Amino acid sequence: MLILASQSASRQAMLAAAGVPFTAIPARIDERALEAGLGDAPAPAIATALAEAKAAAVAALHPGGLVLGSDSLVVCAGRRFDKPRDRAEAAAHLAWFSGRQLELHSAAALVRDGTVLWSAASRADLAVRSLGSGFVDAYLDHEWPAVAGCVGVFRIEGRGVQLFETIAGDHFTVLGMPLLAVLGALRGLGALPA
């Protein structure tokens, strides 16, 4: 059975809805330390490295297991963003995003016994409308702390959709994992019926 190295409800829901049997085992890694070590690497490379590290960390504890790791990050006007640590930071993220373009990079990797069998990254582009300060407060009154676990401070399937003028890219990438590519890789490895 596939192991999903993730505590992300969104990633677990995607796999469950797709009918992929899996067990979720969170990866215990220091994402921020890993990210810091990657410096100014391009966002897709950072997301891919984090996805591989999460999968490898869980694969090391489950010899022979096929482990899927995933990571998402946001780039906006030259700054990289991870999940907000508190409501004030969430408000600061939204203030920076207002009126700007968000790049949402989601990556995934499959690892078995220390070998990265496959990895890929995808990108979605989201145009954030100019957000009134009254809107941000009311939005966070509803969405905090639910969005504490969401890079970009939004759940697109919820009120997060109110942040955007346009969205270009794969829906699953926005939710946090390039699911279509993951399914193709699982079929290629014989882990899903072709």
Ligand SMILES: Nc1nc2c(ncn2[C@@H]2O[C@H](COP(=O)(O)OP(=O)(O)OP(=O)(O)O)[C@@H](O)[C@H]2O)c(=O)[nH]1
């Ligand atoms: N529900 C929802 N979650 C989102 C959305 N956009 C991003 N996310 C989540 O934001 C989180 C990005 O943070 P990561 O550090 O990649 O992952 P995580 O939540 O720490 O979970 P791990 O996989 O255990 O690392 C993921 O859980 C994504 O699923 C969205 O529109 N809706």
